[in-house]
Amino acid sequence: MVFRNIGRFLLLMLLQLFVFDNIYLGGYINPCLYILFIAMLPTSMPAIPMMLIAFGTGLVADMSSNMLGFNASACTVVAFLRGIWLDKIVRGDNNNEIDTPSIRTVPYQQYSLYLFLLILAYNIVYHSLLVFDITGLFSILLTALLSTAVTWLLAVLYQTLLFRKDNSGGSHRPGATSPK
Amino acid sequence: MNKDNNSLGDFLARHMHVIVFALLEAAAVVLIVQNSVYQSSHVIRWGNAVAGVWHKSVSGITGYFRLRAENEHLAAENAMLRAQLASSYISYNDSVFTVNDTVYKQRYSYTDAQVIKNSYNKAKNYMMINKGYAQGVKMDMAVISPQGIVGVIVGCTRNFATVMPVLHTDSRNSVKLKRTNSTGSLTWEGGDFRYATVTDIPTTYQLHKNDTIVTSGLANDFPEGIAVGYIDDFESFQGSGFYKIRVRLATDFNTLNHVYIVDNRFKSEQDTLLNRTFRENE
Numbered sequence: 001m002v003f004r005n006i007g008r009f010l011l012l013m014l015l016q017l018f019v020f021d022n023i024y025l026g027g028y029i030n031p032c033l034y035i036l037f038i039a040m041l042p043t044s045m046p047a048i049p050m051m052l053i054a055f056g057t058g059l060v061a062d063m064s065s066n067m068l069g070f071n072a073s074a075c076t077v078v079a080f081l082r083g084i085w086l087d088k089i090v091r092g093d094n095n096n097e098i099d100t101p102s103i104r105t106v107p108y109q110q111y112s113l114y115l116f117l118l119i120l121a122y123n124i125v126y127h128s129l130l131v132f133d134i135t136g137l138f139s140i141l142l143t144a145l146l147s148t149a150v151t152w153l154l155a156v157l158y159q160t161l162l163f164r165k166d167n168s169g170g171s172h173r174p175g176a177t178s179p180k
Numbered sequence: 181m182n183k184d185n186n187s188l189g190d191f192l193a194r195h196m197h198v199i200v201f202a203l204l205e206a207a208a209v210v211l212i213v214q215n216s217v218y219q220s221s222h223v224i225r226w227g228n229a230v231a232g233v234w235h236k237s238v239s240g241i242t243g244y245f246r247l248r249a250e251n252e253h254l255a256a257e258n259a260m261l262r263a264q265l266a267s268s269y270i271s272y273n274d275s276v277f278t279v280n281d282t283v284y285k286q287r288y289s290y291t292d293a294q295v296i297k298n299s300y301n302k303a304k305n306y307m308m309i310n311k312g313y314a315q316g317v318k319m320d321m322a323v324i325s326p327q328g329i330v331g332v333i334v335g336c337t338r339n340f341a342t343v344m345p346v347l348h349t350d351s352r353n354s355v356k357l358k359r360t361n362s363t364g365s366l367t368w369e370g371g372d373f374r375y376a377t378v379t380d381i382p383t384t385y386q387l388h389k390n391d392t393i394v395t396s397g398l399a400n401d402f403p404e405g406i407a408v409g410y411i412d413d414f415e416s417f418q419g420s421g422f423y424k425i426r427v428r429l430a431t432d433f434n435t436l437n438h439v440y441i442v443d444n445r446f447k448s449e450q451d452t453l454l455n456r457t458f459r460e461n462e
Binding site (some may be wrong): 042046047048051052057062066068069072073076077080129132133137 | 196197201203204208209210211213214215216218219222314358423462
């Protein structure tokens with residue numbers, strides 16, 4: 001369980017640092033797939049450790065770009081909102097049985113919405129901090145929305161590729177498939 | 181999640197994650213501000229703007245508390261400034277300049293003064309000037325204007341002096357015809373302040389209209405050659421052998437403002453000599 005998450009952290013972070021951080025679509029749209037790690041932390045994890053982990057994750061991402069604080073702040077927001085939105089979107093299901101929120105454990109549409117909202121929150125916070133000026137509100141929203149869209153597509157693709165495949169038999173990431 | 185919130189401890193426990201969230205965000209913002217020049221400059225700018233609004237509103241409120249004291253302060257300042265207004269002051273411009281008349285061995289010094297009170301439409305006119313004995317003004321000193329003769333100091337206090345002008349029925353000054361040096365005396369019979377009368381010039385001298393009358397310098401007070409006026413009309417006075425000359429005064433007493441007080445430095449010496457002469461001959 002812990003190792004699965006660490007493995008996911010390493011995989012996503014390496015992807016982020018070596019691939020996505022070098023991608024700037026249209027000059028300023030930077031996918032941030034690594035927050036999928038936060039989105040997929042176990043539901044059994046209490047809020048405070050989750051936020052601390054998210055903060056640390058953001059700091060790691062920050063260090064690579066030498067801009068401390070931006071990712072950490074956005075990731076902490078994601079971790080804070082995660083519990084609330086997971087509760088609302090996946091209401092009716094027993095969250096304790098989900099443990100790792102993924103496309104396998106949560107219905108596809110709900111999970112897509114969940115991911116979208118988290119990625120949107122991340123991008124709004126991140127780009128607000130980057131522009132740091134209320135007069136840039138329009139450009140903040142535009143950039144945040146475009147980045148969200150790209151990241152969301154990548155996240156859904158990631159989920160579909162890894163977990164559907166996993167579900168259909170291949171066990172490239174076996175641990176992610178089974179609830180506790 | 182545990183739903184009972186009976187105690188403060190439970191409340192804090194339930195919302196601890198919010199506090200941690202706020203702390204983490206604060207830490208992130210601190211990191212951003214410390215490490216990014218652009219963002220930190222914005223924070224400083226916002227900080228200044230917020231501080232400015234804060235100070236403005238605080239001073240806007242506390243300003244009301246100070247209004248009374250402020251009003252009193254302003255009133256006191258108004259009074260002080262009003263006291264400094266030019267109209268509140270008598271000018272004591274002690275610019276004294278001297279004339280060394282080497283030809284006549286006479287020495288005059290001039291002190292300028294402002295006319296602060298003046299009359300010209302009575303029979304016995306007086307004017308007051310803003311210099312007194314504190315500024316060196318003494319009795320019997322001559323007073324002239326840039327245009328010509330004015331009068332004689334007849335009263336003197338510490339800071340003021342009264343002048344008996346030419347326009348006084350008791351005034352009498354020694355004058356002469358500039359062209360011929362024939363002397364006469366200047367008097368005033370009342371009436372029009374623009375004209376005075378010169379008598380005692382013998383009819384043996386030919387007169388012309390607009391001949392210039394100046395001070396003779398024979399009396400102690402006036403230096404020689406100060407303009408008195410110009411002959412307007414003249415007649416032989418009742419067959420006495422002297423003219424009665426109507427003189428258009430050089431000085432316009434209506435607009436008179438600035439005068440000079442003439443100090444004859446040798447006046448006391450001259451007076452002493454004159455008195456001794458009188459005594460010895462009586």
